[in-house]
Amino acid sequence: MELLIDGVRYNIEVTGEGEPLLLLHGFTGSLKNWEFLIPIMGNQYKLIRVDIIGHGDTDKPLDHTRYSVQQVSKDLKSILDHLNIEKANILGYSMGGRLALSFACLYPEYVTKLILESASPGLESSEQRQLRIQQDENLAGRIMNEGVASFVDYWESILLFASQKKLSIEEKQFIKQQRLANSKIGLANSLRGMGTGIQPSWWQELSKLSFPVLLLTGELDEKFCVIAGRMQKLIKQCEWQVITNAGHAVHVEDRRMFGKIVSEFLNS
Structure with a gap:
């Protein structure tokens, strides 16, 4: 299904029956x-x-400000409105988790339950944000100059994804092909418009969340385990699960456990 939302053509797939669950990669x-x-x-x-803006078969606008989490959260609201969905469960991973949390803070009336996998509320100090904006701009420039294939080789080598080396050859190939299918402008502008530095900090908003929240992290992903531990203390109805022998992408590294935990949380 394709939907034109505020000038951007979104690619969406809807499958299954029952309570809505919005999934953000x-x-x-x-x-x-x-x-x-x-x-x-x-x-x-x-x-x-x-397919989040800049990714998959969704449009890749040339204006990086169109990728802001505020604007894209508004797009998600419009998508749910178009599908006649008044409330949904929201699940987001990493960048999609930051987007899911942004949506939940901006449009809490649309959220039944929130699931955040390896996600952050953003950076708290202006110094941290400025440093990260510059790092993301450098990375965006690298993508534009060197191309997607070179960037994917680099991206797969960073420490964040070290635990994925244990995946089967077929699984690694599937992930790589997906990454290689991206465009230079889509990835570069995602960093410029939706990066951790440029997005608002939602730390002060966590205590206002009034719906159940599940935090998922892999035990090998120490940075995001620390972030989740802090978040859990601030969110009223919060459950935090740490998956053993998994890193940043739990849904890739232990799909069976991931599906089980998510199902149990939504059914509870």
Whole structure:
């Protein structure tokens, strides 16, 4: 399904029946990242998978300000309105988790339950934000200058994804092909418009969340375990699960456990 939302053509797939579950992938990903959930959850939930702006078959605008989490959260609201969905469960991973949290802070009336996998509320100090904006701009420039293939080689080598080296050759190839399918401008502008530095800090908003929240992290991802520990103390109705022998992308490294935990949380 394609929807034109405020000048941007979004690619969306809706499968299954039941309570809505909006699924938001990470940076360099696509809605295909969530295909494994269809046989696990499609008989209980209406799975709404979205190619986030700049990714997959959704448009890649040249103006990086169109990628801001505020603007894209508004797009998600319009998508739910178009589908006649008044409230949904929201699940986001990494960049998609930051977007999911942004949406939940901006449009809490649309959220039934929130699931954040390896996600951050953003950076608290202006110094941290400025440093990260510059780092993301450098990375965006690298993508534009060297191309997607060179960037993907670099991206797969960073410490954040070290635990994915244990995946099968087929799984690694599937992830790589998805990453390589991206465009230079889509990835570069995602960093410029939706990066951790440029997005608002939502730390002060966490205590206002009035719906159940599940935080998921892999035990090998120390940075995001520390962030989740801080977040749990601030969110009223919060459950935090740490998955053993997994890193940043729990849904890739332990799909069975991921599906089980998410299903149990939504059914509780």
